[in-house]
Structures are given as C-alpha cells and as structure tokens.
Amino acid sequence: MTKNLQIGDLNPPTRILMGPGPSNVHPRVLRAMSTPLVGHLDPYFLQIMEETQELLRYTFRTKNEYTIPVSGTGSAAMEAAFANVVEPGDTVLVPTNGYFGKRMESMAMRAGGEIVHVDAPWGEPLQVEEVARAFEENSPDVFAFVHAETSTGALQHSVEELTSIAHENEAIVIADTVTSLGGVELEVDKWGIDVAYSGAQKCLSCPPGASPLTLNESALEKIEKRETLCRSWYLDLGLLNGYWGDDRTYHHTAPITSIYAIREALRLVNEEGIENRWERHLRLASALKSGVEAMGIEMNAKEEYWLPSLNAIRVPEGVDDINVVKLLLQKYNLEIARGLGDLSGKIFRVGCMGHSANAHNISYFMMAFGSALQKEGAAIDVKAGLEETYRKLE
Amino acid sequence: MTKNLQIGDLNPPTRILMGPGPSNVHPRVLRAMSTPLVGHLDPYFLQIMEETQELLRYTFRTKNEYTIPVSGTGSAAMEAAFANVVEPGDTVLVPTNGYFGKRMESMAMRAGGEIVHVDAPWGEPLQVEEVARAFEENSPDVFAFVHAETSTGALQHSVEELTSIAHENEAIVIADTVTSLGGVELEVDKWGIDVAYSGAQKCLSCPPGASPLTLNESALEKIEKRETLCRSWYLDLGLLNGYWGDDRTYHHTAPITSIYAIREALRLVNEEGIENRWERHLRLASALKSGVEAMGIEMNAKEEYWLPSLNAIRVPEGVDDINVVKLLLQKYNLEIARGLGDLSGKIFRVGCMGHSANAHNISYFMMAFGSALQKEGAAIDVKAGLEETYRKLE
Numbered sequence A, B: 001m002t003k004n005l006q007i008g009d010l011n012p013p014t015r016i017l018m019g020p021g022p023s024n025v026h027p028r029v030l031r032a033m034s035t036p037l038v039g040h041l042d043p044y045f046l047q048i049m050e051e052t053q054e055l056l057r058y059t060f061r062t063k064n065e066y067t068i069p070v071s072g073t074g075s076a077a078m079e080a081a082f083a084n085v086v087e088p089g090d091t092v093l094v095p096t097n098g099y100f101g102k103r104m105e106s107m108a109m110r111a112g113g114e115i116v117h118v119d120a121p122w123g124e125p126l127q128v129e130e131v132a133r134a135f136e137e138n139s140p141d142v143f144a145f146v147h148a149e150t151s152t153g154a155l156q157h158s159v160e161e162l163t164s165i166a167h168e169n170e171a172i173v174i175a176d177t178v179t180s181l182g183g184v185e186l187e188v189d190k191w192g193i194d195v196a197y198s199g200a201q202k203c204l205s206c207p208p209g210a211s212p213l214t215l216n217e218s219a220l221e222k223i224e225k226r227e228t229l230c231r232s233w234y235l236d237l238g239l240l241n242g243y244w245g246d247d248r249t250y251h252h253t254a255p256i257t258s259i260y261a262i263r264e265a266l267r268l269v270n271e272e273g274i275e276n277r278w279e280r281h282l283r284l285a286s287a288l289k290s291g292v293e294a295m296g297i298e299m300n301a302k303e304e305y306w307l308p309s310l311n312a313i314r315v316p317e318g319v320d321d322i323n324v325v326k327l328l329l330q331k332y333n334l335e336i337a338r339g340l341g342d343l344s345g346k347i348f349r350v351g352c353m354g355h356s357a358n359a360h361n362i363s364y365f366m367m368a369f370g371s372a373l374q375k376e377g378a379a380i381d382v383k384a385g386l387e388e389t390y391r392k393l394e
Helices: A027-033 A043-060 A074-085 A099-110 A128-138 A159-168 A217-224 A237-244 A256-272 A274-294 A321-332 A359-375 A382-393 B027-033 B043-060 B074-085 B099-110 B128-138 B159-168 B217-224 B237-244 B256-272 B274-295 B321-332 B359-375 B382-393
Strands: A066-070 A091-095 A114-118 A142-146 A172-176 A195-197 A211-215 A310-314 A347-351 B066-070 B091-095 B114-118 B142-146 B172-176 B195-197 B211-215 B310-314 B347-351
Touching: A027 A256, A027 B027, A043 A066, A043 A211, A043 A256, A066 A074, A066 A237, A066 A256, A074 A099, A074 A172, A074 A195, A074 A211, A074 A217, A074 A237, A091 A099, A091 A128, A099 A114, A099 A142, A099 A172, A114 A128, A128 A159, A142 A159, A159 A172, A172 A217, A211 A217, A217 A237, A256 A274, A256 B256, A274 A310, A274 A359, A274 A382, A321 A347, A321 A359, A347 A359, A359 A382, B027 B256, B043 B066, B043 B211, B043 B256, B066 B074, B066 B237, B066 B256, B074 B099, B074 B172, B074 B195, B074 B211, B074 B217, B074 B237, B091 B099, B091 B128, B099 B114, B099 B142, B099 B172, B114 B128, B128 B159, B142 B159, B159 B172, B172 B217, B211 B217, B217 B237, B256 B274, B274 B310, B274 B359, B274 B382, B321 B347, B321 B359, B347 B359, B359 B382
Parallel strands: A091 A114, A091 A142, A142 A172, A172 A195, B091 B114, B091 B142, B142 B172, B172 B195
Antiparallel strands: A066 A211, A195 A211, A310 A347, B066 B211, B195 B211, B310 B347
C-alpha cells in the first residue's frame, strides 16, 4: 500500500528578503544549522546554552539572569511573556497603535487579564501624557508597548518616561522588541524594561525557531507570587527555569539546531559590536529613506519616530500596491510587504534588517522599486532618488 | 562599551545518538537546513507547506485535512492538542503508566480540565478492561493515551479496542505518538484515533522545531463548539487554520527552516515506504534485543508490548547506571539515557530510531554497552550477545 508521493527536491528561488521578516540569513548561520546534533542534555550542549544566554544578555543590554531563547517563533516568546506575567484578574494596559497591540490584547485576555487601552493612531507612537492618563484612569498591573511596530514602521520613543510612569504605579512593563533587537538602539536595563521579547528572523537574521526573552527580578517576583498556574505548560517560565537555570533538568527537548543558529547569529552581533550594528542599520536605512524622499515619495513615519529597521513608505497616488509587491517578487526576486489593518493599501513595508541591511541590497531595492512604481504609473523622479541613495551610501 | 565576548566556533563532538531522542539526523535533512530562506508567505513556501502536509498525512496514515507541523517541539504539538480539545469543565482521562501521562495531566488541567486516571504500573500498557472501567466510572469527555512511552519503552497495544470504548462513550481520543510515528506501526484512521501528535527528533530523525499534529472531523467539531477561547493564542488551532488552511493568511511567522527540514525527513520516509520503515526498526531493534538477552540481561517490557524504537533494558544487579551512561558518552561518544520516575536507576533507555536505526550503530552499541557493563562488574556474557546480534543482523 506504500505510495511514493511525487515531491521534488527542495529548491527555493533566491530571494532578497526586505519585507518585515524573515531577513536574509548570514552564511555562517546557515552553516551552523547543518551541524549534526548532540543531545539536549549533553555537557557540550549545556555549554552552548550558557553561551547563548550570555550573548542574548549582551544584545538586550541587560544583566538579567533570566534571559533565554524560547522554543518557538517570536509569538511564542510573546505568549511566554503574557501567559506568565498576567494572572487572571490583572488589568493589562495595551496600545492601539498597530497590529501587535491587538495580538497583545488577545494573549493577555487568554491569560485571564482585563484589557484597557492607551490610544494612538496606527503609525504613530504612544504619547507620554496619554500613558500617564491611562494609568490614572485604570491603575493597570501590567503595561505593554511595542518598541518597534513591524506593522507600521513606527519607533516608540521616550521609553524611559513610559517605564517611569509604570513603575511609579507598581506595574510591570512588557516591551515588544521584535523588530528592534540587534538593529535599533535598545537598552533593557537602562530604560527600566521589566520584560522584553523578540524574534530571531528580523534584525538578528536568524531563521525563526528560538526567540529571545528576558525578565528582571520584579517580573520574576510577580510570577512567583501567582496564585494560579500559568495556563501554558510549554511556556511556563517556572518549569523552563529548571532547564535554563542552574539545574539543567529536562523540561522539553530544546530545538537544538535553532539554538546553534541563534548562537551563531548572536556571535555575529557581538563581533560587529552592538553599537556599530545600530549605526549600520541607521546609516543604510537613511540612504534608503533619503532616496525614497528624493523620488518624491513620502515616508509614513515622521522623522522623530521613523524606524530604520522597518521603513513604511506611503503608496503614491494612483498606484496599486498589490501589483508593485508582486512585480518585485516575480521580476526581481525581491520581497517587500504591503500594509496591514488600518494601513492596508496605504503603505509598503520595507525591511532593513540584520544581514539584509547592506549597500548591495539598498541600491538594488532603489532600482527595482523605482522601476516597478514607474511601471505602475507613479509620477516619481527615480533618477533623483538613485543619486541621493548612492551619495549617501558612499 | 562594546564587549567582545570570547565565545568560540560551534564545534560539537560527533555523537552516536541512541537515547530517547534526538536521533542522528540524515545528511539530506541537515543539508535542507542550510538552505536560504524564502518568506513565510512566498508562493514557493505555500507549496512547501502543502507538500509537508501531504507527507505528514502519508506518515500518520490519515486522510485528515487538518494535518500540520506545529511551530515548536513535540511538547508544543502536545499542548496544541490538549489546549484546544479540552475545555474548562471537561473530564479528561489520562494514564498513570509513565512520565508522559503526568505531562498530559498537567496540560489538560491548565486547559481547565478535570482529571481522572486509568491506572497501570510504569512500564506496562493500559489494559482494555481498565479503560472500560474508567469510562463507566467517570464518563470522560476526552481520553488520552501514550502509544509509545518514551520513558518506559512500553508499546500500547489494542489501540482499536481503546478507541472503540471511547467512541461508544462519545469521547475524543488523543494519542501521543511521539516515539512511534515513522518507526512503529501506526494507523491513525484505521485505529480510530481522533487526535495524534508527535515530535520530529525521534523516528523521523529531524531536528526538533516543527512537530506533527493531526485532527479528524470529530475533534474539530468539538473544538468548533467551544464556548471559551483556547487559552493559547500561539497554539489556537482555529487561528492556525487561517495559515495552514485554504486562506494562507498570516498568523505567526512559520519556522521556515524547520519546515524545510521536516519535509525532507518525511520525503525520506516516503521514499523508503512507511511499512518498510516499520519493518527496518523492528528488524534492527530485534537484533539489539536478542543480543542483550543473550548477554543475560533482561528487557523491561514483555515481548507483547516491547517497543522497538525505545528499548528499556534492565540495569543488571550491582551496576551503577550513571557510570555506564557517562562512560558510554565520554569514551564512545554514544548517547543512551537512564530511566525516569518510577524506573529511575532501574533501566537504560536505548533508542533505535530513524536514521540512527542501522546495523552500524546496533553493532557498535552492543560492543560499547557490553564493555561498559563489564567494566562496572556486571556478570554478563558479552561474547554470546555480540554473536547473537551479528547473526540477526546478517
């Protein structure tokens, strides 16, 4: 009864990944992924775990002991944060300014939280006074915000002011750093962030599968005082601490290859130097942004909250964004993305992340994007844009 | 302030993996993992997803439409099963005959289930009449059992009788097939299993990261009728169906490389033929078992519930199992495992799984294991064991 299915060799097209993630993976990370396995309790692997944790602390700019790669994609790290920190009955303050605030709401609600909102339009950061007012009105136990909104290309500034408000009100702060970690300035300890999570496939340029999470003592204290069990066994941070903490006892089988991979990706971050890496993202994304603006196209975010790792570019008048995205993929093997939610049809989302953030890709993008927009009838000055980008890249 | 951490190249020892998983990975699967990424919504990746689902159906022996790789390790697929099928207030019948029954209990409880037990000693399968009695006494809504107990090396036989009892009582059956899928006869549809989950790193010989799950219409109907949301957003099967079903809309970023890998591992299953693969595991594990018995050592499981993929071998009188396991790792680069829970110190657990299940490894294991036991003072006949194994391998 054996049926031999006709399924061919793995032979994907070679894509330039400049969407909202995944970004292109460095060859050293790909090579790490083809490394034969050792067991998840092998003494060698325990050393790999320690080194990965140390590298994560370096990248998050934290001394938090509890800093681990969660066994899943970025959303698993996100759920680990909410499912553990939020207890049934807690009031959780979440933002309305993008797609991922909605996801926070859904996760916090499933953890038993009561949801309250701090408002800002899609594409804009939260205002300090709005957060202060939301605290006055609702006295939340947990405050969550998105540092770098992948859906809108907006960077949350004034983070230290937000965390100060939260701490004056004895709330725990959870920060979504999925699109900032390793690409945009982020200081977990200095800025007073209690819990931060991220993904591997954005500015770390690592295939998704093991996702950064860090918690400080205040967050752990809140978790330890829980009166009910975490609703997830897989993501129960108390249980996970048996494996990632000093005991190194079995909880679940770690995704060994994904740990090999993120360790290598983080080694690259460390070799480059985190500040240099922030500077590189800023410099290259600036060349892209200036070029786009010189073409006569608007960025969606204002200068003060523009996010270098995810450039939200307004769709020019009369252009069908779907056609442009398709053409770029089909003709140029170049992946960028459309807008989501309130910004659907209004923006392109262009990633400038990790290994994908290089002059080669930026110049290629400018050429292809300009050409595709012209084909769609946009009245833009491609030559001015290319000149500006090349000038900046020099 | 950049600190260059002194963290060296990835350079793991070359291990022969014959513990309870991971098993050694086939070179073709390792190669697949070093393949550059495409986006998780790329048309090429959508085809890869479909093919992976088709291969999973082949391997599970099911026509279930809802057959997917869950974005996490085996425990994530397990939690996806329990967190969706079990609603607050459901009565869930779980077994006591091994480590993973306990885990089922913990997950079902966190999903809001009331737990009842069907008893059997560690290392033995459930008896049909005990299951029948448990149904009479407790009328459970969900019945979960472990097809192949990794912690004890016991195979659950009479599966069709167990599922019949459950279905007569309108209960949904969840089967843990972590250590059977792809290595031991398993017939999801024919045997009437409603939900089955597995891991990648056992008989499929794929690095952990994307884990098989299949549900039939009865299970989906129960999930659709839920009055409360699944307590996990990440593992909500309704939401996941948006991505893995016909819509192919974004839920979370799939672990692209892990999907590449499991697809390649499943292609190897399909090329070999599932029945041939079962036969290979049986033949090679028989050579191991006969050899061990010829040495004068007992298997923990009786013949009728011996599990070829995980051989529980009783620790001979006077032997310290910790020393043996350490010696095998350090001197022979050979990983096997100790017992857990009730069987701690009483058994060795020797995997014979997937790509690790070959004559080369079996003969090497017999030599190394015999030698290590002798060094620890066991009164065994190594020569007789080796002869018996070699005879069977011919």
